[in-house]
Amino acid sequence: MTRYTELAERFGTPAYVYDLGRVAAAKRDLFAALPEELHLFYAAKANPHPELVREMCGGEGRGCRPEISSVGELAAVLEAGADPADVLYTGPGKTEEELAEALTHGVRLFSVESPGDLRRVGAVADRLGVIADCLLRVNSASATASTSIRMTGVPSQFGFDSETLPALRDELVGVAGTRVAGAHFFPLSNAKDEASLIAEFRHTIGVAAQLQEELGIPFRFLDIGGGFAAPYAVAGERPVYGTLRAALAESLDAHFPGWRTGAPRVACESGRYLVGDSGTLLVGVVNLKESRGRRFAIVDGGINTFGGMSGLGRILPVSVEPHGTDAPPEQIASLVGPLCTPGDILGRDIKLPALAPGDVVAVPNAGAYGPTASLLMFLGRPAPVEVVVRGDEVLSASRIQHTRGYEYGRGTR
Template sequence: MIGHTELAKRFGTPAYVYDLDRVRAARRDLLAALPDAMHVFYAAKANPHPEILREMRGRGDRCRAEISSVGELAAALEAGFSGADILYTGPGKTDEELTEALAKGVRLFSVESPGDLRRVGAAAGRLGVVADCLLRVNSVSASATTSIRMTGVPSQFGFDSETLPALREEVTGVPGTNVAGLHFFPLSNAEDEASLIAEFRHTIEKAAELQERLGVRFRFVDIGGGFSAPYAVTGERPVYGGLREALGDALDTHFPGWRDGGPRIACESGRYLVGDSGTLLVGVVNVKESRGRRFVILDGGINTFGGMSGLGRILPVSVQPDEAVPGTGEPAMLVGPLCTPGDVLGRDVALVDPAPGDLLTVPNAGAYGVTASLLMFLGRPAPAEVVVRGPEVVSVSRIEHLRTYVHGQALR
């Protein structure tokens, strides 16, 4: 792979470098960790760059795309996914979005409520098609006691599992739709493989129970994700050695025909598949002292790497650059260029003699980077996104800020 220093000289900083060889390796490792009959939905929200999506698609048919907007739909289609390869999710799907997605061939939707289901059906009916819908489930109970919980509380996401059976008549008779199965997403970033396996077992058991209580033979069950990966710190993503057998056993118990497609089983992943493919390059602009603290001011901050700022899920941002040396050097605050004291990327980071003009590299930054940041705040240019494969630069691009007046002219 081309050196980061050379890429920074050629394309400037801040910049992201995405290594497609690492994307391919993560995709290979995850598919190998799953039973052969399972599919994977790549969560485009983790990184919707078309080159990443194209690599994720590969040449087989086991990796599909999970999207939540028409912007992600456009990126997935550009990358070569067909509408039939896509699962459309999200609690706020508008009539316009649904019409566009259906018109472009999307037929699989995750729905969060009876109203969401009716909206999908109405849009499908206007186009004379039928949409397959997965009822997203907000389980009342869970297995894993660690990791980031995604269910079990009042939420805009999913049907509450304890009330879903009573809605059978309401959800199975909506014109324009077929209830094809269920969609779960109980946790994110499982602490370890044992926690991940336990959660998947619990989900599979709950899916079988709901199938029986609803009296609907499912054709598709998405059991969610939870695959772990380091985020903006050094470390290796895990390889799951026991998951394949554990999933196969659980599915054989609760869905005996699943290996022949009755139902088809899928899981989903974002950060695991792309996290270690990305490196963030930032330049040191200034170093200053203030009341006994050292501040290293960078040319990219939370506008460049916001870590889903404000969403409360991956925050606080706490990067650990490759140049940080634990226990050596004077601790410093890593701050960005924005006019807010909240523009902090790292606290008490030990750097050896930082100086203006230095290059810092942040590892494991391939997920929730550019498009999960405060990109428009202060109108600073977006970082370059450099895609490489081995010694080759595949593409270099930058998201541009562009204001378009919807009626063709500004009001004066």
């Protein structure tokens, strides 16, 4: 019996297993790849489980700062013990209610996407008698590296078009309740290799320096984004970046000579790289069938369990590791979930062992974009169990609870 079959028997399936030892290792590797003066934001959307956030922001070694995009993520990072003063609040649709809650809890750093977003932050901050430091998120007119997800250089709900910012300068610096503190870039996700990542960072730093000069606003804070790669739902190892530290330092020295002493403070951000390989998804085989010459292995967790990115077409096909069977891969079949929709597919025509009902299969590198990125409410099935371990020690097991049914109110005539 393997460790995963033991956990599946103990807690049931579907289940996620998160190893905090792997979180600590990823954090250590990424900090080692960056100049020691840089801050590192953890994008809570990748996995907001409080125990993972606690390991990320505290734990061994240096700690990350939380980057959030909702009051739900704010609650998670506060439960994990994060300092609200360390939080960066991002997102294009921040409402006044959300802003009031964040500011009341002590969040003071916001990424703003447009003049209207800046005014909204300012109105709430001014009403509460505080000042919000705002980073202008920049949608650069150009980019360099190729990537699976391009976040800049195209029309977007994210960020100010870089070519429009100089003309907006006076409008942006005069908003009550706010202070323009610097700029925020996030040009790409999942760079194809280290050379591409370095090229994109160099481009971003150059654009930021030019923008600072055009605006005439000394940046106190500069977030240059991320793009760190990691395998997702397939076997493989995340890269270790050996030349990034020197390349970043060289570029920052050239464009922002005071960065080593905090003028400006510089940050990167990451999500999947930091938590992706900490997680394994365990699903149980429910049924096997053939239909018009194709095989299907039906498991008890589908897009309701691991579906956020699958629904966007970004993870097909997954790879699986068998547990509870010694049979080698010997057939091609589709791995499908239990939902009554043909879209409930985790892997289409992939290599699978000779499975039987009751077997457990594991999806590796599944620590990011799991339950909270999935269709948890669809068909009212329970959320997967989330088991947190450190090595062989089980630290906790929990399940996200969602309300079943509806609360009806009386209408008025």
